Amino acid sequence: MRKWVLIGPVLALLLVLVALVLVALVLPWRASRSAPVPALSRPPSPAVAPPVVGADGIGDPYFPHAGNGGYNVTGYDIQIRYDPPTDRLEGHTTITAQATESLSRFDLDLRLPASAVTVDDRPAGIHQDGGKLEVTPAAPVHAGVPMTVRVDYAGVPSEIPGGPGVPSPWVRTPDGAVAVNEPDIAAWWYPSNDHPLDKATFTITAVVPAGLQVIANGALLGGPEPAGPGHQQWRWQETEPMATYLAFVAIGNYDIVRRDTRFGLYLAAYDRGLTPQVANAARTSVERTPEIIEFLSGIFGPYPFRQLGGVVPDAPNLYFALEDQTRPVYSPAFFGSGQDVTVVVHELAHQWFGDSVSVRHWSDIWLNEGFATYAEWLYTERTGGPSAAQTAAQDYVRYPANDDFWRIPPGAPGGGAEVLNNAVYQRGAMALQALRAAVGDQNFFASLRAWATERAGRNGSVRDFLALVKHVSGKNVDDVARTWLFTPARPPSPPG
Ligand SMILES: [Zn+2]
Numbered sequence: 001m002r003k004w005v006l007i008g009p010v011l012a013l014l015l016v017l018v019a020l021v022l023v024a025l026v027l028p029w030r031a032s033r034s035a036p037v038p039a040l041s042r043p044p045s046p047a048v049a050p051p052v053v054g055a056d057g058i059g060d061p062y063f064p065h066a067g068n069g070g071y072n073v074t075g076y077d078i079q080i081r082y083d084p085p086t087d088r089l090e091g092h093t094t095i096t097a098q099a100t101e102s103l104s105r106f107d108l109d110l111r112l113p114a115s116a117v118t119v120d121d122r123p124a125g126i127h128q129d130g131g132k133l134e135v136t137p138a139a140p141v142h143a144g145v146p147m148t149v150r151v152d153y154a155g156v157p158s159e160i161p162g163g164p165g166v167p168s169p170w171v172r173t174p175d176g177a178v179a180v181n182e183p184d185i186a187a188w189w190y191p192s193n194d195h196p197l198d199k200a201t202f203t204i205t206a207v208v209p210a211g212l213q214v215i216a217n218g219a220l221l222g223g224p225e226p227a228g229p230g231h232q233q234w235r236w237q238e239t240e241p242m243a244t245y246l247a248f249v250a251i252g253n254y255d256i257v258r259r260d261t262r263f264g265l266y267l268a269a270y271d272r273g274l275t276p277q278v279a280n281a282a283r284t285s286v287e288r289t290p291e292i293i294e295f296l297s298g299i300f301g302p303y304p305f306r307q308l309g310g311v312v313p314d315a316p317n318l319y320f321a322l323e324d325q326t327r328p329v330y331s332p333a334f335f336g337s338g339q340d341v342t343v344v345v346h347e348l349a350h351q352w353f354g355d356s357v358s359v360r361h362w363s364d365i366w367l368n369e370g371f372a373t374y375a376e377w378l379y380t381e382r383t384g385g386p387s388a389a390q391t392a393a394q395d396y397v398r399y400p401a402n403d404d405f406w407r408i409p410p411g412a413p414g415g416g417a418e419v420l421n422n423a424v425y426q427r428g429a430m431a432l433q434a435l436r437a438a439v440g441d442q443n444f445f446a447s448l449r450a451w452a453t454e455r456a457g458r459n460g461s462v463r464d465f466l467a468l469v470k471h472v473s474g475k476n477v478d479d480v481a482r483t484w485l486f487t488p489a490r491p492p493s494p495p496g
Contacts, residue, residue, distance in 0.1 A: 051140035054106035056132055058195045062362045062416040063183065065131070067195025068107040071147070073097045075200050078190045081207040081231075082251055084176050090154040093190045097149065099141045106141075108133040109194035109244075111187040112155035119149050131187055157188040171315050174273050176212060176252030178313045180322045180329045182420070183362060186244040196358040197459055199241035206249055207233045213254040215269045215311050217247055217325050238325060240305055241457045243358050248324040250311050257283075261290040263297075264306040267327070273314030274332055281335035285344050286310040292341070292348050292379075299378060300349075301449040304356035304456050310344070323350030323372070342376050349375030352452045360461040365419040366410040366485065367465060370428025371448075377429055389496050392433040395426050396494035403490075411462045411485025430495045431484035435469060437496020438480045443473035 054070025057063075077094040089112065099106075110133040117124045117135050125136035133151070141147045157170035157177070162184065169181035170188045179189045186192045204216040207227045214223065214234035223234030238247070254269040268286050270279055289308055297303045309327040318331040321343050328347035334340045353375075354368035377388040386394070399405040408414065408423035410431055418424070436444040447469045451460065454468075466481050483491045 049102045049143065051102040051104035054101070054103050056107050058193070058197055060195060060197075060361045060363075062419065063195075066183070066362070067109065067193050067198060068132075070101050070103045070106045071097045071099045071141075071193065073193050073198050073200040074146075076190065076192065076202045076247070077205075078202065078247075079205045079207075080189060080249070082177065084172075084209065084212070084251065087156045087158050087170075087172055087177065088154065089157055089189060091152070091190060093151050093153075095149045095151070095191065096146060097193075098146050099143050102140055102143050103137070104140045105134060105136045108135060108149070108151065108191040109187045110151065110153060110191035111160045112153045112157065112189070114151055114153040114191070116152040117149065120147055121150075124149075133191055151191045153191065160188060171313075171318050173252050173271065173313050173315045176208075176250070176313075178248070178250040178252075178311075178315055178318065178329060180248045180250075180318070180324060182245050182322055184245070186247065189249065190247075192244045194244045196243035196245070196362075197360060199243050199358060199457070199459075201240070202236075202238045202242055202247050204236045204238075204247065204249060205233055206251065207231050208251050211253075212251055213256060213269065215250040215254060215256075215267075215327065217242065217327055218305075218307050219265070220267065240325070240356070242325045243355070246323070246325040246355055248311075248322070248327075248329055250313050250329065252313060254311075257287070258309075261293075261308065263290060263293050263303045263308050265308075266290055267307065267309040269309070269311045271312060271314035271332075274312065278332050278335050279312075281337075281339045282312040282330065282332065284339040285335060285341055286312060286330065288341060288344060289348065292345055293351075295379065295382070296345070296349055296352070296375065299375075299445065299448070300352045300452045302453070304352060304452070310347075321347050323347045323354055323368075325351070325355045342379070345376050345379045346372045356457060357452060357455040358459045360459045360464070362416065362419050363412055364461045365413065365424055366428045366431070366462055367460065369420070369425045370410055370432055373425040373429035374432040377433075388429075388433050389437070392430045392496070393494040395430060396490075399490070401490040406490040407488050409486045409488050411481065427484070431481075434480050434484045434491075434495035435477060438477055439469060439473035439475050443469070443475070447472045 054068055057065045058067030060066050073095055075096045079092045081090045111131050114126055114133050117126050119137035122138040127134040158168045158172050160168050162169050169185050171178045179185050186194045206214040210230055210232045216236035218236055218238030221235040221237050224232035227233035253272040256269050258267040293303050305326045307326040311329045312332055321330040334343045349372040353371035377391045381387045405423050408418055408421045410424045410428035413419055413424055469477055
């Protein structure tokens with residue numbers, strides 16, 4: 001056995017020498033093969049990039065803390081249980097998302113207190129402050145990899161103010177509630193990446209006391225369905241990308257009207273608490289939805305969704321209508337003195353401008369409100385009323401040069417407090433009339449259709465739209481845009 005003891009080290013030495021020679025031969029070859037590829041041209045592997053903390057804002061100039069950085073949401077599965085007498089809402093929402101960078105921590109927008117969060121079924125650390133829910137996953141999530149985030153939460157939405165001295169946007173009704181507002185409502189009933197830039201699909205399930213109805217966006221998957229003693233659930237689904245502020249829920253005693261139309265299933269809901277006069281005026285107006293969509297699709301191109309309708313809650317404290325996707329919600333106040341078709345035209349025009357094509361940042365709000373207001377003028381023009389040019393001229397005269405109205409340039413209103421300023425609507429519509437006069441009807445309407453169809457389901461900015469008009473018309477519209485959209489003063493003459 002000793003001989004093998006001597007032969008072993010000699011063999012080992014030989015093997016090492018052979019290995020060294022091989023390495024010496026192969027290394028230069030490898031180096032020469034890899035040399036032409038500059039190291040920097042290879043993207044770093046996402047799996048090895050050091051994890052970072054996701055930004056607590058998506059980058060909106062007017063609302064720096066709106067939305068979050070580091071991930072894109074693909075879908076929301078919102079499940080709530082709501083008790084009207086106490087206004088207590090209990091939620092379990094599952095978010096499917098994809099990280100855009102490796103994250104050691106990220107934020108969701110939620111104002112109701114969260115009790116537990118899991119990321120890919122593993123409990124995560126949470127901290128909640130100022131409308132942000134900070135989530136620290138058990139292990140970093142990697143860029144490009146899908147993740148599932150489940151959030152358990154509960155609270156009383158009407159007790160959570162909209163800001164210092166601002167009441168809660170959550171509206172209680174005599175027998176239920178309605179979640180409807182712009183730009184902030186999501187955080188009062190579900191966790192989200194709360195900015196129009198991150199659109200996603202939605203399923204919304206609500207468990208409520210038996211006998212109540214629940215209306216939300218898109219298709220009714222089921223309801224009322226049994227959901228434990230004394231309760232029923234309603235399930236809704238919106239499969240087209242939707243901005244977070246456009247997701248809504250209305251809970252109460254509703255009469256539901258439905259019928260098939262060539263645009264999809266029409267479903268409208270009227271609160272049984274409305275007075276007979278208001279209910280009648282509301283129905284007379286909202287039931288014209290299919291006809292008005294027919295009218296608008298003749299101008300803007302195909303209706304972008306597969307459901308349509310409207311909701312009129314018994315909510316005396318709701319002072320506006322909102323273009324909730326597929327199914328706008330209307331304050332009963334619009335119908336207090338008879339029918340109002342104009343508001344229906346406005347909210348339905350938003351289905352193209354605002355809902356299907358959403359703002360990139362809130363500073364682009366002219367693309368929503370200027371366009372929906374101009375749709376009202378077009379409706380008037382084509383149903384025997386004054387032309388849009390005449391309406392624009394009347395509005396121009398209504399505001400003298402020293403009126404504050406002209407201080408707000410609709411293409412860049414200046415801040416979050418101004419995005420829903422009247423000037424964004426009225427002067428915004430005048431700006432469209434000015435563009436129409438500058439490029440001619442054919443180019444103008446071709447631009448509106450191209451905007452709605454080419455960007456369906458996505459986002460766009462004011463600059464993007466102006467570039468499109470320039471492209472479609474072949475005309476320079478810089479002067480018109482500067483005068484009507486970006487100058488805080490009254491233009492020298494009415495538009496076109
Ligand atoms: Zn509007």
